[in-house]
Amino acid sequence: MTEADATFDLVVVGGGMVGAAFALAASGQGRSIAVVEPREPARQWPEGEIDLRVSALSRASQRMLQRLDAWDRIRELGASPYRQMHVWDALGGGEIHFDSRDVGEADLGHIVENRVIQLALWEELEAAEDVVLLCPAAISDMERTQAGWRLLLTDARSVETPLLVGADGRDSLVRELAGIATEGWEYGQKAIVANVRPERTHQETAWQRFLPTGPLALLPLADGRCSIVWSADDARAAELLAMDEDAFSEALTAASESRLGRLTLDGPRAAVPLRLQHAKQYVRPGLALVGDAAHAIHPLAGQGVNLGFLDAAELASALDLAESAGRSPAGLWTLRHYERARRGDNLAMLAAMDAFKRLFGQDGEPMVSLRGLGLRIADRFAPLKRRFMDRALGLGQDLPPLARPWIGH
Known part of the structure; x- marks a missing residue:
């Protein structure tokens, strides 16, 4: 590769929901940021049309989007609250019901089109003075340099950065070119x-x-x-x-x-x-993976994008912490701080969803009867239901700052 056409403090490959949220979370701190994305989000669509791709946003994700000044725009474009959830088993007969009123909340979350989330974040990025949107663009190759990473783009441009963040989905080219293996199964x-x-x-x-x-x-x-x-x-x-x-x-x-x-x-x-897929490492020197580039999960609980937003919030927090401590944001101390904070939680959620998928996929006795009994007991055991809802709502304090409950809430 020849000398780079531009140098940035941070380059994010992938401007989808998670990549855009991370870039926005990292802005405003004196860093020069580039986002590499093949296509801009849709700006408009026919009235009454609902995109096929939607996400069930948790309260923690909502708080993050509020702090990134994207939530009002999302509400304007369309967000559908859901206040209850009914889950039941076709064979075992068990059922469990969750109601936001039981925890004193207005709702359990919101159903939002993916294109709405991306557009609201993209518009904020366009207004950010420290963010350059390289779009349409994609990477074709990358190499490690003494100063960080050099990326070759498909239009023959190249950029350099001390810190590269891969937010380019479950088939991540950043992950592949960095030599990070994955484990999992179809x-x-x-x-x-x-x-x-x-x-x-x-x-x-x-x-x-x-x-x-x-x-x-x-x-x-x-x-x-x-x-x-x-x-x-x-x-x-x-x-x-x-x-x-x-x-x-x-x-x-x-x-x-x-x-x-x-x-x-x-x-x-x-x-x-x-598929279930988990990167064996989230970080390399000067490189981090977030969202689906790091983990892919079964959609049965709608947790995929919520996990990705927590990755983005945690990595942004790790960068700020490193700089306040006089450490390099691209150093392994910083990046491993992020990896330690997220990899275990993500692995636990992947394992739980995999276990649910396998448990409810069995149709033989006595598993069917035990499964139904378990759902009925859980429905009647208020402390267990409250724990489920607290986690779904993101009411705990073990969250990155951007996703934590508001003070006084």
């Missing part, structure tokens, strides 16, 4: 996503039914529709995708036990192969 499932119109009101409630072939989630939208995430074994997913709209609607209604009456498909379907 689930042999696909997540089918679509929007549907329920016959009855969704009651601002998230509904999830565990089926032997994978869980079905119905996520409430503000206009009365639901976004679905139907995880199904590959063979079943292929059948569902091949169905015409009426047949799919019938299958979906049956899978939901008609809890909301007939569910009618409203628009296209898409499917994403599912």
Whole structure:
């Protein structure tokens, strides 16, 4: 590679939700920042159209987005609160119900289109004087230098930085070129996503039914529709995708036990192969991974982007801590501080979701009966339910500063 065209204190590869949030969290501290992203987010879309890709944002994620001045814009573009959650087992008969009123909260979280989150963050980045958006652009190669990293972009430009952050998704090229291995496995499932119109009101409630072939989630939208995430074994997913709209609607209604009456498909379907994946290291000298570049999780609890936002908040906090202590933000002391703070928690969440997937995927006795009994006991044991909700809401203090509860809350 030749001499770089530009040098930045920090380069973030990937300007999606997590990468944009991290870049914004790291700005305003006297650093020059570049974000490398292949395409700008959509700026507008037809009225009434709901994107197939949505996220269930936790309260911790909401607080972070508020502190990054993106939440008001997200609310303006569309955020759908959900106040209750019903989870039940197709075979075991057990059921558990969560209600935000039980913990004195207005809601349990918000369902938001991914494009809405990215656009709100992107607009804040555009207004940040210390951020340069290299878009459209992507990296084609990178090499370690004495001063950090040199990146070659696909348009033949190159940039140098002492600190490179990979936020480029579960197939991360940054991770691959840095030689960081992953562990995990394919689930042999696909997540089918679509929007549907329920016959009855969704009651601002998230509904999830565990089926032997994978869980079905119905996520409430503000206009009365639901976004679905139907995880199904590959063979079943292929059948569902091949169905015409009426047949799919019938299958979906049956899978939901008609809890909301007939569910009618409203628009296209898409499917994403599912895997569990965890980077063996999150950091190298002058390099860190965040979000899906570091970990990919089963979507049954909707935790993927929330884990990524916590990565972003923790890494931004580690950089600030290092500078206040007179240490290099790109040094291994700084980056390992971030890795220690996040890798264990992420691994625990990956393991828990994997265990749930496997537990509810079994259809033999006595597991089915024990599973149903466990859900019924958990539903009646208030302290356990409160612990689940506290974690989902992010009410604890063991969070990075950007995601912590407001003082006095």
